[in-house]
Amino acid sequence: VANSTVKGVVFATQSTGILNGVMVAYAKYGKGKIVAIGDSSPIDDGTGFTNTGLYKSYSGDSKVGDNHRYFCMNSTIWLATTDSTLPVKFIDIKGKIQNNTTTISWQVNETGATDSYFIEQSTDGRTFAIVGSISAKKSTNAGIENYEWQGNVSSTATTYYRIKVVEDGNSSYSKVVVVGAQNKPTISIFPNPLSLKNGGTVTISGLAIGNTIIITDLKGRLCHQFIAQSTSVAVNASNQLTEGIYVVTVKDASGNKVTAKKIEIVR
Secondary structure (H helix, E strand, O other): OOOOOOEEEEEOOOOOOOOOOEEEEEEEEOOEEEEEEOOOHHHOEOOOOOOOOOOEOOOOEOOOEOHHHHHHHHHHHHHHOOHHHOOEEEEEEEEEEEOOEEEEEEEEEEOOOOOEEEEEEEOOOOOOEEEEEEEOOOOOOOOEEEEEEEEEOOOOOOEEEEEEEEEOOEEEEOOOEEEOHHHOOOOEEEOOOEEHHHOOEEEEEOOOOOOEEEEEEOOOOEEEEEEOOOOEEEEEHHHOOOOEEEEEEEEOOOOOEEEEEEEEEEO
C-alpha cells in the first residue's frame, strides 16, 4: 500500500468490498491532510449553472437531510486543524438536553500536558463562540480522560457545539454535535394498521421540525425518507409502500436515532 493512512469512509450501495465503490476517502500525507469525494452532488446547493443537472443535497434534501452538510463541516474542521501536533486526540463527543440543562460530554486521549478545553456554541453551525471552559485534569499518567460541561438551556432551537483545545498557538477541535430540546419526540402513527383501500394516507405526529423520518422494511431496505417541515406530516403510503410491516425511524438533526415504531400496511 502506497499510503497506509488512506481510509474509505463512505461507499456506494452496490459496493462489495473496501477497495471498490469508494465515494469518500481521507488520508494524511507528510504534514498535510486529504479528503477526497467522488461526486459533486453532495456539496451542490442547487444554485449552480442552470443548463446542468442541479441538486439541493447539501442541506434539506428529502432523502439525506443535513448529512451532507455535516460531512462537509466536519471534513473542513479536520482539514483545517493540526490535531496531530497537539497532546490531545478527541475520541468522542455527545450532547443532550434534560431538565432545562444542556450537557456536553467528551472523551480524549491526552498524550501530554494541556491546560484547558473551551466549549464553543453556534446557532447556525458556522459561526461559533466560546460559552464555557474546563481545566484539564493533568493526570500524571497520560491517557484516556472524560469531561463534562453543563449550561442552562435558553432556547429550544437546534444548537451546535464543539470543543476546542489550544496549545502553543495551535488549536484542535472535536467534531460538531447538535442538540436541541426538540430532539426527543414521542411520535404517534395513525391509523396503524393502515389500509391502502382507504386512501393509504398515514399521519405521523409529535415530530420536531428538522427531524429525519426514515421508513424501511423489516430487512432494513430504505423505502422512503424525508425531513419534517412541521410537527405533523401526512404520508401517502400507497405511492411508497406495499402490503407488509415497516419500521418508521426518527433521527435528530445530528443523525442520532431518537425513536422508532412499526407500522403495518394492509390491503
